[in-house]
Each structure stands twice: as structure tokens, then as C-alpha cells.
Amino acid sequence: MGNKSIWHDVDSYFIDKLLPFDPTLEHVLKANREAGIPEIEVSPTQGKLLYLLAKIKGAENVLEIGTLGGYSSIWLARALPEAGKVYTLEINQEYANIAEENIRHAGFQDKVDVIAGKALDTLASLKEKGVPPFDLIFIDADKQNNPHYLKWALNLANSGALIVADNVVRNGEVINEQRTDEQIRGIRRFMDMLENEPLIESTAIQTVGQKGYDGFAIGVVK
Template structure:
């Protein structure tokens, strides 16, 4: 590749290349990101390529009932909702009432309101509702406060159907995941989450490191036996 130079923003350039080739321009998703920005919601959504990955994984799974732990402004919620069949349902949990309201507006704009329910509150307080109502899931996306990842995994297992897919985001943390002396409670939460995955016989998993417009991170993909 004569003349090609690696630059600081090569990850972003490659992301833009893949988006141009594989993800058609989508005014609805663009609107969601712009609305989130206007309401000062942290720009920590999944990237377009990651959003489409979630969509494809849920679609390949044939998921009819999806749980998302961590809504933010609803960008990933829209991707997941679009994977659902007509009779499918997405429940998404958000701790911040203002974020949840923005998400509801974005989801309504995307014409997904009939299939998406945004539930406000601490996830560890709202997750028991599904157990009480005997609601189980084919696909679960964990993308909330990393400190509670171990508890989220336990709930995900309790609420999963056999063969369910669980995707957990932000597990690499710029490589800090391997720092055994870290004082970052987010990293510690992910490390404990990984320890649980290692010990838990009901689930099989792998981890993928990623680079791109969101920097250096990664995710875990799991299947419940």
C-alpha cells in the first residue's frame, strides 16, 4: 500500500468508510443523535456500525422479546426495535428521567413506540418486575453503569430463555481491563463480570476488542445454554 500513512484518526476514517459502504444514510437515526446532542445527553451511544451489529445479531437470533439495560437517548433502542418482528417487544431501562423522555421522543419519531417500553428507575429496582410478570427474553443488551455489571449478568441469566443472546458493551475500557491494581470502580465492575462469566456453567462467551469512532473498547457476546 505505497503512499498510505497511518494517522491518528485512522480508526475514525475506517469507521466512516464502512458506514458509507454498509449503512445507508438514515435521517431517523441522525435525528436521534442530533436531539440527544441538543439535550446535552452524553455522546456515548454505540456507533452506527455497532448499532447495526446489534440489529443483525438480534435479527439472526430471531428475537421476539428484547431487554436493554441502559437506554440513554434511545439510539441503540431504535436499532434493536427495528430487528423485531411485528409482534415483538423491547423493554429498555433508564435511570435518568430526562434521558428517558428524550428517548421516548426519539423512539416515537422512529415509529417504534408500539414495540418499545421505556422504564424509568434504577435497573436493579426495575428488573424484578419482569420476574414477577414471568417475562423472559431472547436477546439482552447490557450497556449501563459498569459497576453493576455483575448484578446485571445475574439478572440477565434469570430472565433469559434457553439459547438467549447477551451482549455486554464497554468491556475493554481502553485496555484497563487487565489492570489488576485499578481503583476505577467501572473497571472493577467489568472485571468481576468477567470472573462470573468464567465461573458460570450456564453461559458460553467470547470477547471482541474494537477500535473506531468510539476509541478503543470491546464487547462480550454470550449465549445462554
């Protein structure tokens, strides 16, 4: 049995044991597939990890950069108290519309605010609107802009906030200094920033599973 088969089967085992069948989330995945949205959302076990991180943190105000079809947005919304809020940013208007419908179907339309447009523009607008500082920020969008997203995250975060970034391993390509792919270069610049930024303590975790070989960077804002 190859590594990928083992990764997939172990993920399936954990899902069977720890994530009971969830018709709401299954509906989201089905709706996303039917709409032609790329299957690049977090896996179920990773979605549950985001949920648990938000619960452990006691997060009330969450920022997500990269909505896609709203799968991870719903996981995060489920972790929040009644007055909690998720602001999620999506560049693709069609995806944002589908995410809004999925979020309505899940019953979180009052808890999740889907904002369509370029994230670097909408992040500035959040600052201008006086949105309260965030307790958890999940970065999962175009990787070439990760350094800019990190700057905004530090600017918009509470002291003690969690910053989580997905897809920082890229099948191991993050260590390839010769790659000219802008996504890889963006991740490497992002990691350089984490290395040298005194305002955040960080680590990175490699992951395998249904989504292949990748990883998360996780940091706590001082």
C-alpha cells in the first residue's frame, strides 16, 4: 500500500471515530462540487481542528482570509459563542454567493459575514470600519500574498490571538529555494517573516491525509 493510500485510510479511520456523520457539512461539500468549486477546502479532520482551536482560544471574533464555499467558515462559526462573528473574505463573487447559501443552509447567516473582493482591499476596509480586533485569524487564500496577509493579521489581531495559515508545506516544495512558483515564494517569504517578527511566536506542523502532504503554520500574537 502506497503512502497516499495509507494517509487517506487513516484519515477515514479518524473521521469514522471522531467526526459523526454531519448532513449539514456533507451538503456544503456536495453543493460546492456541483458548483464546480475546486476541492481545496480543508479536510474534515482539519476543519474539526480549526473548530477546536477556536473553542480552546475562546474566540469571539474570527477573520478568515479565503472563503471558497464556506466549509471552514461553518466549522469556525460553530465554535463561537452566541454573539460571536466570523468575517470571511473571498475574491471570487460566484464562490462568495455559494458560500452565503451554504452558510444560510447551516443556520449561520447572522454569525458569518461573507465579504467579496480582493482581500487586501477588504482588510483595509475592516480597519476603516472599526471592526473589533480578532481572536483567531485563518489564512487560506493566494499564497503569494501570505506576507501581506500576515502584516494585516498582526495589525488586526488581539494580543494573544491565534494566527493559522494553511498549505505551508506544498508537498515539501517549501524547502526548494530554486522554485520560481509565486505561491512557493510567497510561503517562503511568509516563513521568513515569522522567523524575524518579534510580535508572534510560531511553529509549523506537517500534515498528511485526504488532502495529501501539506501543513499548517500556527502562531500566537504577543
